[in-house]
Amino acid sequence: MAKSKKIPVDRRGFLKGAAAGAASILAVKPPVAFAQQAQPGAREAATLVAANTAPTVEARVIDRPGSDFMMDVFKSLGFDYLFANPGGSFGGLHESVINYGGNVDPEFITCMHEESSIAMAHGYAKIEGKPVLTMAHGTVGLQHASMALYNAWCDRVPVYLVIGNTLDAAHRGGEVAWDHSVQDAAAMVRDFCKWDDTPISLQHFAESAVRAYKIAMTPPTLPVVLVADTELQDSQIPADERLRIPKLSPTSPPAGDSNAVMDAAKMLVAAENPVILVGRSARTPAGVKLLVELAETLQAGVVDQHLRMNFPSRHPLYQAWRDRAALADADVILGMETADFYGMIQARVRNTAKPLKIVTISSGDLYNKSNYQDFQRYQAADLAIAADAEATMPALIEACKKLLTDDRKRAMQDRGTKLAELSRQTHERLQLQASYGWDASPISTARVSAELWDQIKTEDWSYVSDALFFSFWPNKLWDMKQHYHYIGNKGGAGIGYGSPAAVGAAVANRKHGRLTINIQSDGDFMYAPGVLWTASHHKIPMLTIMHNNRAYHQEVMGIQGTANRRSRGIERIGIGTKIEDPLIDYAGLAKSLGVRSEGPIKDPKELAGAFKRGIAAAKGGEPYLIDVHTQGR
Amino acid sequence: MKNLGFLFVVLAATVLAQDKAPAGNAENGKRLYMRNGCYECHGTVGQGAGANPIAPKLAPKPLALAALTAYIRKPAGGMPPYTSKVVADAEVADIRAYLLTIPEPPAVKSLPLLNQ
Numbered sequence: 001m002a003k004s005k006k007i008p009v010d011r012r013g014f015l016k017g018a019a020a021g022a023a024s025i026l027a028v029k030p031p032v033a034f035a036q037q038a039q040p041g042a043r044e045a046a047t048l049v050a051a052n053t054a055p056t057v058e059a060r061v062i063d064r065p066g067s068d069f070m071m072d073v074f075k076s077l078g079f080d081y082l083f084a085n086p087g088g089s090f091g092g093l094h095e096s097v098i099n100y101g102g103n104v105d106p107e108f109i110t111c112m113h114e115e116s117s118i119a120m121a122h123g124y125a126k127i128e129g130k131p132v133l134t135m136a137h138g139t140v141g142l143q144h145a146s147m148a149l150y151n152a153w154c155d156r157v158p159v160y161l162v163i164g165n166t167l168d169a170a171h172r173g174g175e176v177a178w179d180h181s182v183q184d185a186a187a188m189v190r191d192f193c194k195w196d197d198t199p200i201s202l203q204h205f206a207e208s209a210v211r212a213y214k215i216a217m218t219p220p221t222l223p224v225v226l227v228a229d230t231e232l233q234d235s236q237i238p239a240d241e242r243l244r245i246p247k248l249s250p251t252s253p254p255a256g257d258s259n260a261v262m263d264a265a266k267m268l269v270a271a272e273n274p275v276i277l278v279g280r281s282a283r284t285p286a287g288v289k290l291l292v293e294l295a296e297t298l299q300a301g302v303v304d305q306h307l308r309m310n311f312p313s314r315h316p317l318y319q320a321w322r323d324r325a326a327l328a329d330a331d332v333i334l335g336m337e338t339a340d341f342y343g344m345i346q347a348r349v350r351n352t353a354k355p356l357k358i359v360t361i362s363s364g365d366l367y368n369k370s371n372y373q374d375f376q377r378y379q380a381a382d383l384a385i386a387a388d389a390e391a392t393m394p395a396l397i398e399a400c401k402k403l404l405t406d407d408r409k410r411a412m413q414d415r416g417t418k419l420a421e422l423s424r425q426t427h428e429r430l431q432l433q434a435s436y437g438w439d440a441s442p443i444s445t446a447r448v449s450a451e452l453w454d455q456i457k458t459e460d461w462s463y464v465s466d467a468l469f470f471s472f473w474p475n476k477l478w479d480m481k482q483h484y485h486y487i488g489n490k491g492g493a494g495i496g497y498g499s500p501a502a503v504g505a506a507v508a509n510r511k512h513g514r515l516t517i518n519i520q521s522d523g524d525f526m527y528a529p530g531v532l533w534t535a536s537h538h539k540i541p542m543l544t545i546m547h548n549n550r551a552y553h554q555e556v557m558g559i560q561g562t563a564n565r566r567s568r569g570i571e572r573i574g575i576g577t578k579i580e581d582p583l584i585d586y587a588g589l590a591k592s593l594g595v596r597s598e599g600p601i602k603d604p605k606e607l608a609g610a611f612k613r614g615i616a617a618a619k620g621g622e623p624y625l626i627d628v629h630t631q632g633r
Numbered sequence: 634m635k636n637l638g639f640l641f642v643v644l645a646a647t648v649l650a651q652d653k654a655p656a657g658n659a660e661n662g663k664r665l666y667m668r669n670g671c672y673e674c675h676g677t678v679g680q681g682a683g684a685n686p687i688a689p690k691l692a693p694k695p696l697a698l699a700a701l702t703a704y705i706r707k708p709a710g711g712m713p714p715y716t717s718k719v720v721a722d723a724e725v726a727d728i729r730a731y732l733l734t735i736p737e738p739p740a741v742k743s744l745p746l747l748n749q
Contacts (some may be wrong), residue, residue, distance in 0.1 A: 435738040436690050437680030443682060450746040457749065472684045477747075494681045553673070560670045564713035570670045632673050633682035 048166065059513040067233040068091035068100045069243055073209045075105060076245050079133040079160075081507060082106040083117040089164025089180055090231030094135070106133050107509065109538055111500075112530030114141045117149030119497050120504030120531070121159045123464060125152075126487040127508035128307075130283055131160040131216060138165030138185035138227060138265040144188050147494045152223050154335075154374045155307075155491025156280055156363075158216035159223035166230040167198070168260035176206050186225040192553035198391035202232060202243055210246045215437070218251040219283065219388035220363040251390035253283075256361060260393060261387045264359045265399035267383065269408055271332035271357075273415070274300040275319070275555060277537070280339035282310040285483040290393040297400050299416030301326045305339060306467060306475060314427075316420035321430060321476060325422075328352045329587040335360045335381075336389035344375035362394050362480045374492060384543040393567045403576045430476045435543040438578075442629045443604045448545065449473035451607040455615055464505035466490055469521050469554070470547055471633045484514065494528030499544070503531050506542035507622075515618055522579060522586070523552040529589055536594030537604040543611075543618040546586045546627040548600060551578045590625040599627025636749075657723075657730030666728050669720055674712075677734050687711070692735035701729055 114136045122135045134234050136145050140165050152159045165185040166172045186196035195215045199205035212224040231371040268274045282288045291311050297300050301319035302311045303326050319326040329346035335341050365386035368375050433448035466489040467475050480486050490497040502518035509516045552592040559573045590597035610626045617624035679692030702725045705715040741747050
């Protein structure tokens with residue numbers, strides 16, 4: 001935008017004038033005099049007025065603000081929703097969304113915290129396979145959002161965040177506007193975002209916005225940040241400005257080098273006990289089908305790190321619940337998009353001295369940054385293929401099929417039969433484990449999972465919680481086969497992810513008519529309980545079951561371990577870790593936020609009725625919460 | 634942490650012989666089981682917890698007293714050691730007495746919810 005055409009008013013001045021009841025199209029006097037005349041005690045009010053007012057302005061109507069063009073750009077990218085907590089620095093965009101854009105594609109979903117906005121976007125993207133639009137202040141909003149962005153970064157999830165900022169110091173308002181302005185807005189999160197930009201013209205904005213989307217969606221899929229300057233948002237688009245929205249050209253996911261893929265196939269086909277170890281190999285539903293085909297082609301066992309729904313939980317080749325034994329038996333391990341691969345391999349090495357060949361396929365080899373260490377410890381491999389696993393699997397499957405001989409096929413069928421029997425035995429062991437503590441109160445996590453499965457198994461369901469703190473019982477007992485049946489964990493283990501990610505996932509599931517199930521840890525929930533209001537306000541159907549173990553249980557166990565190693569006893573470990581005295585009334589809290597609820601339930605015999613009511617409510621289109629007093633894990 | 638379950642199970646399998654140790658006080662043992670935080674990882678009725686599981690089940694059929702005492706003094710994996718300063722030998726016997734009171738779970742086949 002040409003500087004000479006800058007409009008001499010900013011949005012704050014415009015809004016202030018309107019709020020004061022003055023004719024907004026007339027000149028507005030600077031508020032400085034008012035501020036100077038204010039008496040002690042009126043300083044706060046004066047500061048607020050000053051904060052919302054430009055230093056020297058001449059107000060007039062703007063009929064074609066830059067933010068309208070920004071909205072056109074966003075519409076071209078196909079965003080279904082905008083997840084945001086409102087903030088002045090992107091107020092121009094907000095207004096364009098709801099008025100110019102008609103609050104459709106994207107529809108504004110009101111969030112009660114920026115961390116919730118981003119975590120919701122995180123959950124949404126894992127269901128829908130694409131980002132929503134999110135917005136936040138460039139300073140305080142981004143500070144709130146940062147942990148959720150880090151979780152998404154570690155979880156390889158595309159999040160698209162637009163932050164407002166006023167770069168030009170001559171066009172900032174008063175004290176608050178200065179507090180909310182920053183030289184380099186995205187700097188704070190640059191270490192854990194794939195790309196960011198600060199456009200200085202609308203054309204620049206359009207190109208960067210499209211580029212940001214393209215980069216976020218290219219594996220490894222990751223968060224991106226775009227700064228929307230307030231002047232660009234609020235200034236009139238000159239009549240002679242010729243703006244162009246570039247076409248989005250999605251990048252084909254990077255597949256492995258053909259020679260390397262053939263080498264991998266040779267190793268896998270020749271192996272006596274190949275094991276496929278997967279972390280986030282199924283980026284999309286197609287990834288599940290491909291992994292099934294690869295495993296069945298090789299009759300290889302699959303060990304899963306539960307970071308996505310990679311492989312059907314009741315498939316006879318699924319060996320996740322005997323992972324140590326499966327890895328110990330392996331002579332070739334193919335690791336695909338794994339996390340903590342070193343830890344898994346070293347655990348295997350400790351259990352056996354058998355020779356082992358390691359092959360990896362990971363987009364993590366294509367892109368890394370230095371400061372944050374989520375890339376995990378270095379694990380050497382015999383063959384490392386820098387590529388997206390899902391994009392590489394078709395070629396790998398074909399290469400394996402070409403190498404199959406009748407002898408190898410017979411050997412593989414024998415192996416498959418043995419693995420199927422081991423899988424059956426493992427399932428029986430899990431059933432037996434689930435029976436222990438069956439009638440206990442607090443209620444066992446296995447019992448909750450079994451009761452729930454009984455009622456959702458005939459529904460089109462989607463389990464959207466991190467299962468770690470629930471001892472993975474849903475993953476052990478439920479028949480997971482669709483990609484949306486499980487969406488993995490927090491990514492960066494940052495607490496406060498659970499409930500907002502679940503609501504975001506439920507937004508995505510809503511249009512598919514799926515029943516969203518959230519088993520919600522209590523400590524995690526209290527980081528952002530306001531997200532239930534969002535679910536209520538926007539009529540987002542989902543069933544939340546509180547995993548109310550009345551503690552930050554992981555830390556209880558951690559402090560207990562530390563105290564024991566120091567031989568000091570553990571009687572005081574509840575200090576700082578237990579959530580009791582008073583116990584939190586989650587059902588009451590939910591009701592206060594507009595969500596129907598019940599509980600706490602302490603008798604396992606009462607679960608069935610409660611779940612029936614909760615499922616009926618969710619199928620009827622509303623959120624519902626059931627508080628359950630549970631065992632620690 | 635993952636090794637803990639494996640070693641514990643192996644130990645249990647090898648030392649599950651008839652226990653001739655003193656019976657202990659089950660009521661006090663339950664209090665100690667809760668006070669000493671055994672339940673935090675192993676569950677209030679010793680059912681075990683965790684993915685594979687990290688903390689194995691302790692009941693029914695707990696380890697023999699000598700093996701149980703030896704293990705908690707010098708555990709494997711992620712389990713922290715409980716010295717005699719924290720849990721006296723007699724208290725371990727009481728905890729074990731509590732674990733002995735925990736009944737067998739219902740048979741899996743009798744639970745329709747686990748057969749679907």
